[in-house]
Structures are given as structure tokens and as C-alpha cells.
Amino acid sequence: MAALSTAKRVVVKIGSALLVDAKTGALKADWLGSLCADVAALKARGADVVLVSSGSIALGRGVLGLPMGALSLEQSQAAAAVGQIRLARAYEEALAPLGATTAQVLVTLEDSADRRRYLNSRATLETLLSLGVVPIVNENDTVATDEIRFGDNDRLAAQVAVTIGADHLVLLSDVDGFYSGNPKDDPTATRFDVIDQITPQIEAMAGDAGTGLSKGGMKTKVMAAKTATGAGCDMTITEGSRMNPLTSLIEGAAATLFTARTTPKAARKHWIASMKPQGVLVLDDGAVQALRSGKSLLAAGVTDVIGAFMRGDPVDIQGADGTHLGAGLAGYTADEARAIKGQRSDQIERILGHPGRAALIHRDDMSL
Numbered sequence: 001m002a003a004l005s006t007a008k009r010v011v012v013k014i015g016s017a018l019l020v021d022a023k024t025g026a027l028k029a030d031w032l033g034s035l036c037a038d039v040a041a042l043k044a045r046g047a048d049v050v051l052v053s054s055g056s057i058a059l060g061r062g063v064l065g066l067p068m069g070a071l072s073l074e075q076s077q078a079a080a081a082v083g084q085i086r087l088a089r090a091y092e093e094a095l096a097p098l099g100a101t102t103a104q105v106l107v108t109l110e111d112s113a114d115r116r117r118y119l120n121s122r123a124t125l126e127t128l129l130s131l132g133v134v135p136i137v138n139e140n141d142t143v144a145t146d147e148i149r150f151g152d153n154d155r156l157a158a159q160v161a162v163t164i165g166a167d168h169l170v171l172l173s174d175v176d177g178f179y180s181g182n183p184k185d186d187p188t189a190t191r192f193d194v195i196d197q198i199t200p201q202i203e204a205m206a207g208d209a210g211t212g213l214s215k216g217g218m219k220t221k222v223m224a225a226k227t228a229t230g231a232g233c234d235m236t237i238t239e240g241s242r243m244n245p246l247t248s249l250i251e252g253a254a255a256t257l258f259t260a261r262t263t264p265k266a267a268r269k270h271w272i273a274s275m276k277p278q279g280v281l282v283l284d285d286g287a288v289q290a291l292r293s294g295k296s297l298l299a300a301g302v303t304d305v306i307g308a309f310m311r312g313d314p315v316d317i318q319g320a321d322g323t324h325l326g327a328g329l330a331g332y333t334a335d336e337a338r339a340i341k342g343q344r345s346d347q348i349e350r351i352l353g354h355p356g357r358a359a360l361i362h363r364d365d366m367s368l
Helices: 029-044 056-064 073-098 115-130 152-164 200-205 218-230 245-250 264-274 285-292 334-340 345-352
Strands: 009-014 048-053 102-107 134-139 168-173 234-239 255-258 279-283 302-307 314-318 324-329 359-361
Touching: 009 029, 009 152, 029 048, 029 073, 029 245, 048 073, 048 115, 048 152, 056 073, 073 102, 073 134, 102 115, 115 134, 115 152, 134 152, 152 168, 152 218, 168 218, 168 245, 200 218, 218 234, 218 255, 234 245, 264 324, 279 285, 285 324, 302 334, 334 345
Parallel strands: 009 048, 009 168, 048 134, 102 134, 168 234, 279 314
Antiparallel strands: 234 255, 279 302, 314 324
16 A cells, blocks of 8 residues: 555554454464564655553453453453553564554544643654654543543544644555445445545444454444644554555555545644634734744744633734734733743743743644
């Protein structure tokens, strides 16, 4: 698959049934090793890789001897607490010999809904990727309540892809793509190789097929595809149980590709520009020129701060003559911005009493 072989930033979602043996509750170590070899190969050609991995509840269930079938909320949280440490260790032990450093990142869907938490998550993941780390992301099931439900990690993987500006999301599943019906029940069901637009007809075809360990169904995968492709990220569904599933996909294994109509960068800028501003930052001429040359907005170039806003809120960016230049997500609250406007970056800590970010609005959080 050319789309994956040329991707620069890849998110891979791994379902519980691929990682954990349904009968024994044990980790499928050989399969995990082959997946990590694929990850190392992607990194070797220069791609960033993030893994969104289910499996903590399934692993913990086996360790605790909990029965198969539905678990109570408290049992799910306990199983996740026991299984998460084993899941993280398994990835670390599989990737370390291949020269890859791993990090565990626990999030919930709320972290992408709240702008300040979204910016924190994005900054952490961006820093990890810049350092060559492979983040292992999972839902924080130990404290989640209604987040522990059918198919969350499909949607979570799509949100992670949006957050980091990925250009390809791979859902490793128990089916080899999107079908016109459930192939387990309908012998006439046919697989789509490529879906360029998610129509109501496509959504109506999605079923709820899943396994005893997996919470994901095709409906949640289509929801994930809408999120990912709308943000400029291609998404692929493929059968993941074969060894080296990502290499197999690149070499032509059966799959369905949902194509994006834009790029991650263009989609993000459109999203920022569409939000209602909560305030205004007025710039001097030097800052205006810096922004037009692709620089971030530093506090030194701000002459006035108007309105009341929090970190992560959208703000208008204006020139000294009132010209509208664009919009961006504020890196500071309005009160903090007023305190540091016109000041050099090395003075921010002295003024605010804590280490600050260099940019009042980072260039990646700006639409001009």
C-alpha cells in the first residue's frame, strides 16, 4: 500500500484480540515481536510512529482470573490497573532490542475535547516524537467511567491521529477491511478496496461484529474514519493477526483505505480559523513580518491584549492598524499575556514566577 509506505507520521491501533489469547489470557509475544519489527522498519525510513494499544483489561482479566464475558465497571478498572503495567512492559521489552525507546501515555477522550488538555497532550506527544520515542497510548481505563465502552480505542486512535497531525491511521482488526455487509453472516458481502467519501449508504453498511475480547465494531471504525479523514489523515482497516501485519499491508495485503480530502496541516488551520475568537492580540510591525515568514508569535511582538481568554482558547491576531491577520490558539491566559507582552522570552519566568513557553502562539497553532 503506497499510502502507508510514504507516510511520515503513522498511528497504529491494536485490538485486544490481536494481543491477548482468548483462551489463556496470555500475551501473544511472537506476534507482538513481529509488529514491533514493523514499527522499527517504519522508523528506520524516517516515519514517526504512535501505537494506540488495547489489551490492558484483557491482560489483567487473565492475571486476576476474572471470568470471560461482561465485567462490572469496578472489575474492568481493576483489570486495567493490573494489565496496564504488563502491557507497557511488553512493548518496552519488544522494542528496546530494536533500538526504540518507548513511553506510556494514558489519556481519555476528554483530553481531546478540552482545548487546554488537548494542547498539553499534543505538546507531550510532539516532544516524544521529536526525541525519537514510540509512544504507547491507551485509554486510562483505571479511572474511566462511561469511557469504558464499546469501541473507544478506535475513536481514541483517530483523535490521537488528529492531535499529532498524522497522515495515516492503521486499524489492525479481526477483519480485512470494510464490507458491504457482515461477511460472517452474508456470503454475498464484498470488500471495498478504497472509500473516498463516507456516505450515508456506507454508514448503513457498518455492522457491529466483534470478538469476546475486542470492544470494537465496524460502526466505531467508520466513526474513526470520519474523524481521521476530515482532519487530513488517510485510514486503513486490515486484518492484523498475521505476522508482520504492517509489512504485509505495505506489500499488498487485503485492506480498505479511507482517503483524506485534505492534508493534516490544512485541516488544522481550517479548524482554528473556524472557531469563535475569545480575544485579540495586537502586534507590532516586526511581529507581523515574522508571522508572514512562518515564525511563531513571541510575547515581545505583542503590543496589546484585548478580552478574557484561557490557554488554548482561539484569539484574533491583528496588526497595529487593526488589520485582521488570522487566528490562533493562545499559549497563555489573557492575564499572563498582558503581563509578558513586549517582553523577551528569557524574562517570562521572572515575570510569571514559573517557566514559560517561548511562543505566545506557536506557528502550528495559527491560521493566517
